[in-house]
Amino acid sequence: MFNIKLTSIPLNGLFIVLLLINFSLCFIEDGYKRYNNYSVLRFKPTTTDQLHFLYQLAQNETFLMERSVDFWTEPGSLNSSVDIMLSPEARSTLSPVFASNQLTPSVMIEDVQSRIDAENLIKGRQSLPFPFGVRGSRPNAKQFFSTYQRYDTMMSMLDEIARSNSKVATIETIGKSFEGRDLKVIKISSGSSSGKKKIWIDAGLHAREWIGPSTAMYFINKLVTSVGKDENVDSILSKYDIVVLPLANPDGYEYTHTTNRMWRKTRSLTNSRWGYICRGADPNRNWSYKWRTGGSSTNPCSDVYAGSAPFSEPEPKAMSQYILKNGPWHMYISFHSYSQLILLPWGWTTDLPKDYKEMYRVAEKAATSLKSIYDTPYTVGSATNLLYVASGGSDDWAYGEAGVPYSYTFELRDTGDHGFVLPDDLITPTAEETFVAFKTMCDEIYPNK
Template identity: 40%
Template structure:
């Protein structure tokens, strides 16, 4: 059986997570459970309000990784010892990894400047650069690219969906892709930008994907939070909206969708990392996204949302452990895509593989918008280098992920295009 020290539990009542620019003394630990008791102990430990969970799993043998401030570090390690939980210290001082990341970013920008290229996939781009890139594509490739403004973020940044289409029939199957829902997950927008680049700038090689499929893509659905991680707090996760009667800002956009909203795996506390919002679709960003999707849902056959990290390929449901009626198809398609990644990703439903999380975008796309093939892809993390991949590894991950996306797209063509052709 597991035991939690009384001191550690009492501290839950008095401490709340506090973000700060300086992460000196913060540490990152990893625990890999060997049995059910250890797994249960971990699930209790990570509920501490000052513990920032980077990745966790419900599966034995899969790591849980979390960051802790120096204020609770001693109590945490004491609790781990009492419960005989072996752990590894991945990062001794988080601030040093943040500084190293900034240095790598600066070096990558110098290289990019010398090469006269803005998107080299050797650095994490700022939101203004991403916006410039999307708008420039509409000028360079007006026959296949259209930029659609779907609203503005809380701080007034444009939310723009790039539609990639070669024209033709209005009933072509479509794929919807988004990234940057959680602000600190920088590899997500980078991956989505690479997908766009391959579909548009490398059109001649990938024309089959755009000739037969329309694409709706938004690289950063949470631009305010994304910019805040670049300028103020590297590990900020939520939006930047103001919550009434509290100093705590922001909502977890991936708990804010109106499908079993705030039922499980979410919080009503605005200071919590998984705050579901004052209401479903309280956030301008999620509201704008949902309104746009409902207008084009009849053609969308596949939804991919990119997060990090952990190497998981997940499908609904997040609000219940029950599997969708078509889980066999969801699983089969995911395993096809995973094959090109050398089967490194863990495939399964969100609740059964990771944790319960109601109000997520993948559940909403399937349960409300009617997009049966709906997936969350948790991309690789930085391991010893920090929360996210160092810039030097961006290219490696985005290329591999695009190969996975091509497999997904191939299945959409197979199911909705070739089968229709055979029927005629």
């Protein structure tokens, strides 16, 4: 079987080094990694053999790096889809292998680069000057949400929102990224905090999942600027204080704008011998709760590298310290993409946590109200049971370690037509419907006030 072929690829160190040097020289031209004729294929394994084959392929990190194969969604259970981005060479090499396993993929994206070009974000893309070019003008939310903004613009918008609404919002820098960028949270509170519960929201742990930070910024803008004007916002803020970290991995996010649109991890230099070549760890495999107990990698070149130790990455470390210091929290929400899922703990085991039923009840109500806006369907379930085992995630930590009773990860739009390269005209509708889901959660988890 081809499983044997795939796993028999030599694994000695020197061989890997040569391959990786080759890889980096070939695919990053003029500072931008290009994805010409890279395709995204969707597989639906219907037999355990097929699922096992895809699983084995996903585990073969050396092969994936060598051939530039990237699992956009990982194999989970039978009949659930697996999206794989393949270089043209990998696609021609693997096509007969897929065929021999009776796997017939559908093509989700024929040419990833053309989608990236359509985002108008490769060469020469500049962040919109803040506040969008007109000296002295007020920030224009419509312009802001018309496209995916760069780190500087996002932080300027954040500062401006707080500055012009200082009774409701304050900014705090909770730490710095590996490359020294500020990790800024905005604290949103109207009136007295007495008797209120606290909600934490973060976005952008994974660099390429751009819709998350934009959605978080939409939440911030909506909550802060609608006080006294929107009864839904007033209702939320009468019961909760909310802290939002809109860009949890700014180094990775900037790297996706300047160099490699498909970067996922942080940008740290690991302390391993591979650190010369492969940077960063997966900031959603690096949290201390059940760290490295499955579904993460010890290989620094892997996209799901757990890091050299729990909280080896400064970004999740700063987040966790702030969360522990400023609790107790009633709800934790993390925005990721894509797949349209509301995920509940646990991610590290198929077992369900003791509050699962209640968390599920709230998430189901949220999914129903979300769907009522643009008919966007979401699926609710525990991360491991809907997807696969992935330990060291922030939502498991929030629930298991920080004691947050409602802990959720949203996998935002879409379901794979665009994947990570979600067109910017979908920012606002995605954020709008997600906000409605959030309002429902707020009503459900603390109704009696």
